[in-house]
Amino acid sequence: MSLDSLNVTRTHHHDTYPAISPIKPSLSQAGRAVLITGGGGGIGFEIARSFAKASASKIVIVGRRGAVLDAAAIKLREEFKGTTTEFIARQGDIGDDASISSLWDFLNSQNIFIRVLVLNAAHFYPLGPDTLKMDKRELMEGFNVNVGGNFLMTVNFVNQPLRPAGQQLNLINVSTGSIHMIPAPNQTPYAANKSAFTALIGRIADEHPVEDIQIISYNPGALYSEGVAKVVDENILKWDKMELPADYAVWAASPEASWLHGRFLWAHWDVDELKADKDFLKRLDSEKGFLRVAVQGSRELSLEAFLNK
DSSP states (O other): OOGGGGOSSSOBOSSOOGGGOTTSGGGOOBTOEEEEETTTSHHHHHHHHHHHHTTBSEEEEEESOHHHHHHHHHHHHHHTTTSSOEEEEEEOOTTOHHHHHHHHHHHHHTTOOOSEEEEOOOOOOOOOSOGGGSOHHHHHHHHIIIIIIHHHHHHHHHTOTTOOTTOOEEEEEEOGGGSOOSSOTTOHHHHHHHHHHHHHHHHHHHHSOTTTEEEEEEEOOOOOOHHHHTTSOGGGSOOOOTHHHHHHHHHHTSGGGGGGTTOEEETTBOHHHHHHOHHHHHHHHHOTTTTSSOOTTSOOOOGGGGSOO
C-alpha cells in the first residue's frame, strides 16, 4: 500500500484535533468501565489517558509486565487526581487461555462490567526476510496471541455475566499490522495474523448489529513506541503523535462512529470530512467489502451464484 492510498480525506492528521477530542461532550465515556490490553506503555497508556480525559468511570490496564503496569497506574492516578476515574492494573497474558479466564473472573468478582474493550496488545515476532526459514512454533505463537487471544478476549467480553440485557458494547481493534506499514519490511507474519483477526472481527460485526456491539478496527499510524525504538532510528521518518490514535479510540467508542461499524479505518483520516464525503458514503452503503480485509480485484460472490435455478 502506498502512502497515496492513505489520502481518503483531504486532511491527513498526524496529531489529535477537536473533532476527536476526548473532552468533547458528545464523546463522554462517563459511567463506562474500559479495559485496555497492552495498557502499560506506548499507545495503550496513551489510550488510557484519553479515556480518563473522557471521564470513564474505571480504566483497567492489562499487560504481561506487572512492574510496568503498576508504574503506569501510579502515573495515571497522579495525573488524574481529583477526578472520578479509577485505575486498575491487572497482570495478564492474552496468549494464555487460563490468564484470560482469570482476568474476567476477577472483573466479575469485583462487580466490574466492561463497556468498552480496546484490543491493543500484540505479538510482533518472529521477524525475518525469509518467511520459509521461520520456525513453525514461533509463527504459530503470533497467531495464538493476535488471533486466538484476541478472539477469546472478545468472547468473554460479549458474554459477561454482569452484562444487562440489551446493553450495547463497544469493541476497538487497534490493528497496525493489518496493512504493511513503514518501517516494517520483515513483518509479514505479524501482518498476516493481525489481518486474520481483523477479518474475523469484521465477520463478527456482520453477525452482530451495532446495537449489540459496535466494532471499529483502525490503524493507529506510524508511532515511535518502545518496541519500534529497539529496531528503528527515530530520524527515519516523521512520526505521528501518540495522542492521535489515542483520542481516536475514544471517538471510535462513541455513537459518532456507529455508522462505521465493522470497518477498518486509519486514524489519519478526518472524521468530519469522511461523513461529508458523498462518494465515500455511497461506497460504504453499496460495497459490503469496502474498508474490510478482503482479496482486492474480485467482486463479492453470493451463495445464490452457485445455486441451481
